[in-house]
Amino acid sequence: MNRKLIAGGALVAAGVVVFGVVMMRRHRGPHHAHHDVSPHGNGIDQSDPSVSFEAMLNAPEAATPCETAFGAIEAEQNTAKLRGTKSIFQWVAPKSDFLAACQALSADQQRCMAPRYRKDHADECMRVRPAEDQLKKMVVGVPVPEPSVPQ
């Protein structure tokens, strides 16, 4: 009796496995994971602006967020110079002026001046955006032209 039960149980278990495999084969089809490099994506990563941003993100942490921010800008400018390309910043205040303007910001805003912090806290930083005239005392980016309808 026990042998019959064991045999029956084994048969049922085997059946479940076979059925499962059959169903998986029937509906899954071949799986070909696609992990090729995207030509366009790769192009973006190798572009000058991407390298510039990487330089800012990799700049060392300084004593304060404002000093970190200025160090990041310097790193970006040095990278652009080395690559023979233009900086993504149109104008940057001298260090003393930059730090003074930065330190006049709220503590929340100062934290968001550090590129790494800003990257990880995008929404939070967007909420504490300083006034335009405060920003312009520190840095001016290359403008993004908005499209216009033909006249």
Next chain:
Amino acid sequence: MKRLLIVPFLAAAVGCTSSATDTRPPISELKPGLNMIDIGDPSWGVAAAYVKDGHVVYLEQRLGALKPKAYRDESPEQPANEIDMRFVDETGKTFFVQRGGDTFVDQSWNDDITMSLKNPAPDDQRERDFVLAREAAGLFAHAAPPELKPYAFHAEQYAERPAPSEDPEMIKKRDSIEASRPTDTEYGNYGFGGAWWFEGDLYSKNTGCAFWVCLAKHSGVALWAYQTSWQLAVLACNHGNCPGGSGMSYNCYSTSGVWRNDVTISVETNGNTSIGGGCLTGYSWNSGGYNHLCNDDSAYELWQVKNGGPGNGGSYDTNGDGYSFIYTGAGTGGDGGWVNYACTCAYNNGCNNDWSRPICP
């Protein structure tokens, strides 16, 4: 006796195996509600089905290449990889498809789009399909285990959008299209039955941001095909956030302006060295005079709406809308050959060498 028990079982199993095909399970094999058909290999993708009131829609996603780091950094809440997603109706027709990158991970999806345009579904079925798809997406997003988080993300994003038949904007556009539909005449029915009306919706977001200064825009286009109902949507994410999804703002739309037959939609189809629509150059954030970028992709996708298809090379400015997809300046080696598009588009006022989004022609 044992042999008698074993033989029919194995015979049945062998029979099933020998007839196995890579097809979606028919509704008769599915239970009401969400069915997880294949979720065992997140490195490949997922497949699910949703059954309600005797009808089924299938949800399929495929994992593509890693997104550019710039976009991953900018939107860490989004999946790190480009992901294709589509919904397929109970007759095997694709009616919604979203492409993450340069090409579909599964190239057969291109053919399926073409098939859907050649054989549209009855209006009531298609309207129901979009509604079911939304329900399916919501259920999938909720039921997906943690390892399927990237797939749940796109499903959830889809579920947050209204179906076309429930979307006031899409209803308004449908009414507008129908109001201007040519009427039949005594000389014959040329009410443009079987022809298509296209619409392209442009979305964009700021990217490349530091110190509250954003130096670029990422853009994508949602292409819609209408016949007597909204039949098919093809969304081009252009390597980043997808149109209509979180973080992307609606900008404007273009329409075909005319009814077209024998249409195709390929969205952006080129790599660095091959042409499916117009580009031979590298890809960048900044066109730099000869590179092209996601905004060129969007321009090209919007242009497809005007053209009724991707065209076949040469000059693309067939509608006289200012979109000349020919660039003959620096970077061509002085041979005057056409190398990329959206770089001399006169109406964009400097889309060459900019980082901006295109206009809607």
